[in-house]
Amino acid sequence: MNQKKTISTLIVLGSGGHTTEMFRLLSGTDLNVYKPRYYTIASTDTMSAKKMKEFEQNTLDDMNVSFINRSRHVGQSYFSSIFTTLWAFFTVIPLVYRIRPKLILINGPGTCIPIVIASLLLSLFFLIDRPKIVFVESICRVQSLSLSGKILQYLPVHILVQWPQLTEIYPKTQYIGRLV
């Protein structure tokens, strides 16, 4: 049997518009290659869970979902979010270790930074192979990167933006066209 190589993929669903954009992005990928797909969703985010079920309704064998605590609520102060982010970080380490993704797709706030740091640390200690990490900035961001995007510039992460002018301000980012 000559089967195509599959790539286990961890997909971090943000919330609201970020989740909408993520499923638009995924609609352009080969679901027979990028599988199994492991989703993480904030435990309070029923909308993302619903969108995921719609998207995956015919492919349930190829996917899996974990609900995790959110690292930062809308309106939460940056100071207190340091502690919740640390907490989220310790909860995602076993998750990433178990999944061993080859690819991580992120596009929003929530738990994406802790997951990136957890996977980089795990690979630093040779506990997993280092995954490729792709962050796609929201189409809302025309003149500046989001907080997540700004932090991720300093880490080994591929950053795609959806407005070409951003690549002039942030040289690490790439524009390959409007994606959503």
Place this chain on the structure above:
Amino acid sequence: MGKCVFVTVGTTRFDQLIETIVQDSNVLQALVDCLHIDKLILQIGNSQMPSHDNISIPIEYYKYKDSIENDIQQADLVISHAGAGTILQTLEAHKPLLVVVNEKLMNNHQLEIAHEMEKQGYLFHCTCSTLATTLRKFVNHKFKQYEKGNPLLFGQYLNEIMS
């Protein structure tokens, strides 16, 4: 055939927009006299619905629906809050769009997309206080046709970096 305007605030509360639409006589005049609108449909979310007994054209309103796609398709003009989802959905339906920015939301980065899309010629944007005058700009105006984003480019990109 009558013409219909669809007003949508998404999941936000935007009292000022709903109030301006329903109670500002200049706005209603611009809609009826200049744009020949004879029906209003409002998706008001968590906003308050003010009294609208004096309004001269039929008006329908609701809080939320699972999908506003039908209302967008039916409309001849969409007046929307600055949410990116609604902006993209309306432009993809190739409907004339006026984005009303909520000045009371500070640090509103969604303003960026409304501003940029206007610069590119896809829509107009305004605030509640300039709504009536901005509506008059729609008379005989042709917007540039919006091309939907292409997620296949993302799929190709992944294939390249993973190979």
